[in-house]
Amino acid sequence: MARITIADIADRAGVSTGAVSYALNDRPGVSARTRERILAIAAEMGWRPSQAARSLSGARAETIGLILARAPETLGFESFYMQFVAGIEQVLSERSYGLLLQVVPDVDAEIAAHRRWRAARRVDGVVVVDPRQDDPRLPLLTDADALPAVVVGDPSLAGGATAVWTDDAAALRECVGYLAGLGHRRIGRVTGTEAFGHTHIRDLAFDDETRRRGVEPRVERADFTPEAGAAATRALLTADRPVSAVVFDNDVMALAGLGVAHELGVRVPQDLSLVAWDDSPLCEAAFPQLTALSHDVTSYGAHVARRLFERIEGAPHGSFLDATPVLRVRGSTGPAAAES
Amino acid sequence: MARITIADIADRAGVSTGAVSYALNDRPGVSARTRERILAIAAEMGWRPSQAARSLSGARAETIGLILARAPETLGFESFYMQFVAGIEQVLSERSYGLLLQVVPDVDAEIAAHRRWRAARRVDGVVVVDPRQDDPRLPLLTDADALPAVVVGDPSLAGGATAVWTDDAAALRECVGYLAGLGHRRIGRVTGTEAFGHTHIRDLAFDDETRRRGVEPRVERADFTPEAGAAATRALLTADRPVSAVVFDNDVMALAGLGVAHELGVRVPQDLSLVAWDDSPLCEAAFPQLTALSHDVTSYGAHVARRLFERIEGAPHGSFLDATPVLRVRGSTGPAAAES
Known part of the structure; x- marks a missing residue:
């Protein structure tokens, strides 16, 4: 006898695999009529209760x-x-x-x-x-x-x-709005790995919200590491028209950016505002403590x-x-x- | 999807589970003919080699x-x-x-x-x-x-x-020697969880090395968390005869201790020296950066x-x-x- 899968039974019965799982497990979630139909089809296909028991509970990898x-x-x-x-x-x-x-x-x-x-x-x-x-x-x-x-x-x-x-887009929009409200006209963003989808989502929100508020955006690519975060911050701060605020895609890069500011003699927050993404003990341990987009990870x-x-x-x-x-x-x- | 057990295959083939195990593992113990029959039945039942790897005693879980x-x-x-x-x-x-x-x-x-x-x-x-x-x-x-x-x-x-x-004892002795050499006469230690054996080993080394160097030891118990580290540091700094140096059992407590110093207006390093255990990006991100017992974890x-x-x-x-x-x-x- 070939192995019968829940997906096979679901296909034959024209229901979801979830419904099959509920029916075979004798759990609520499907009507009595559907349950009976699923059980009949399963039996017809050669599904054995013992097989069901093993695959649905006893045999879990935990x-x-x-x-x-x-x-x-x-x-x-x-x-x-x-x-x-x-x-x-x-x-x-x-x-x-x-x-x-x-x-x-x-x-x-x-x-x-x-x-x-x-x-x-x-x-x-x-x-x-x-x-x-x-x-x-x-x-x-x-x-x-x-x-x-x-x-x-x-x-x-x-x-x-x-x-x-x-909703990273909403969070980043709030952050840009806060910095624009403090009078920042050129805002930098130091990104995480470009291939990640959420980097792209944040890019779009940053581009749109800075435009909407008449703020000049500057984006530097990095990859979440302190080294890349430091290099990106240095690029933003030593440009011809340096930014006065930077939003980072994580906490470690923001800390590295703070180190670069100390090193260049750029005072935080008097000359430069920094925002980390995802709050952490690192943000609280920094001096000054880092403003952060806080999420209970x-x-x-x-x-x-x-x-x-x-x-x-x-x-x-x-x-x-x-x-x-x-x-x-x-x-x-x-x-x-x-x-x- | 059901899992096929060795017992299922043995049942179907009318042989012992041991014979099935030998056959599936390609080990001596069954005749070539029986082996072939068992493998054919196993294949027919949907047995996969990777599944065999996990459930047979000779094989590895990787x-x-x-x-x-x-x-x-x-x-x-x-x-x-x-x-x-x-x-x-x-x-x-x-x-x-x-x-x-x-x-x-x-x-x-x-x-x-x-x-x-x-x-x-x-x-x-x-x-x-x-x-x-x-x-x-x-x-x-x-x-x-x-x-x-x-x-x-x-x-x-x-x-x-x-x-x-x-060799935590050697490391702690070096640290106490360094601080004593800088003229510190009362040195605090903020410990990790007391039940851990390495805490005890560090306790003994700290006690012995401070005694040997004629330095007064002060030990405060904590548990590696920033909260406990902050409380222990506060106790050491607000005592009648406060310490002028503190060694912490990890990095997070040292950072929390630095925060307490900032808060109490105790200048680091002018009034207070701090040492973290296990170097980390946190130690480098702090201001001032933290001296640490550095180990490549x-x-x-x-x-x-x-x-x-x-x-x-x-x-x-x-x-x-x-x-x-x-x-x-x-x-x-x-x-x-x-x-x-």
Whole structure:
């Protein structure tokens, strides 16, 4: 007898895999009539209850997977991922689940690792981060053998898979509005990795909101590392017409930028205002403390894990907006100096 | 999708599970004819080789495990663990191994998770961190069913299991000598979690080295969090006879201590010298930059992973000294002010 999958039964019955899962698990979520029809079709196809029991509960790996496609040594710099993982672990620890974490050099290696995991049933579901435009991982998340997955990023990048996202455009617009209101007329932005979809979304919002407010935008590309953040800040501050405010795509680059300002003798906030993205102990530890677009990343990770468990239990795909980052004003931002 | 078990295949083929295991693993123990029949039945039932790899005792999970017994939300604060994990991942990624990370509330839960992992052969080996005096996890690491393991900590705490360690006592003695040489006569120490064995080892070295140099020691207990670090620093600075130098057990507490100094109007380094343990981007981002006992934690994690692979491949137990933290002097330390 060939192996019968939930997707096979769903196809034959003309219902979602979630509905099949509810019916076979004897859980609420489908009508009594649909349940009976699904059970009849499953029986006709040779689905055995014992097989169902093993695949739906007994045989779970009790593990969810997270693959990070980046150089391992960059992980230590970013508090984002440790806080995010901490949030995932909060939800996993309630269920005695483990997190299988693998670091790979690029997206191709991520796809290969993902395929190995699903062939070997190593994980019950996956968290997919750093979605890109036309992301090559998307087919893996929506094909017939797809593992339950949550994409951490804008629904426009998730290709119909479940997404948990933050409204970065709204947050950046608020930040530009705040700086423009303080009189800043030239505002710099130091970006994260250009290939990431959320970098592009922030680019568009920054371009549009500066234009709308009659502010001159200056964008420098970086990649989340302190070195690149320092170089980008130096470029913005030593240009012919230097900026008087800079918004960074993470906290580490903002701190590196603060170091460059100290070094160049540019006073913060009197001569230069700095804003970090994602608040962290680093922002509070800096002198002056850094104004930041503050988002509870631990809570974000927990939210993602909860949505993934819902998918594992058969919930349909969906998009879920997490809290929008809010501007936490501290000592690194202030009124623009009068132009000399 | 259902998982096919060895028992299912044995049932269908009318042979023992052992015979199935031999056949699927391509090992001697069954005739060529039986092997072929078993492989044909397994293929027909949808058995995949990768699935075999995980469930058969001879094969590897291609995963190593790390259990952290602490509140998940504290992980986001400490750059230590993310850097350490980054180092482990450097070595794992060369072999396409994953890291199974689980966060549990306490050591009892850690032991239970460890037992589950080894019963289910979920990991090929484990990294054991934060060893304690008379650590209840030690029997698991040396009994007959022990998984290959590396204890990250002093060999005196590892109960004969393989240990990778740093000579914290030597590092702390160097630091006390440096501060005494600058004229500091009362030196504070803000500790990490008291239950951890390395805290005790540092306590002994601090006590002995201050005594040897005729310096007055002051110890305040904390737990690696910024809140506890700030409270401990406040206690040291507002005492009747305040200290003129403080050594912290991590970087986050040192930064919090610097914040308390700013707040109390205590000038660093003119009135107060501060030293962090484990250098990090936080130490460089602070103003003034923090003098630190610098240890390449990413390289430490990679060292641990390499020793674990050696154990997995059959190397005997051993103790391996990692690089001793060296004092990196920056702006947060200087000569003691003359006593008024």
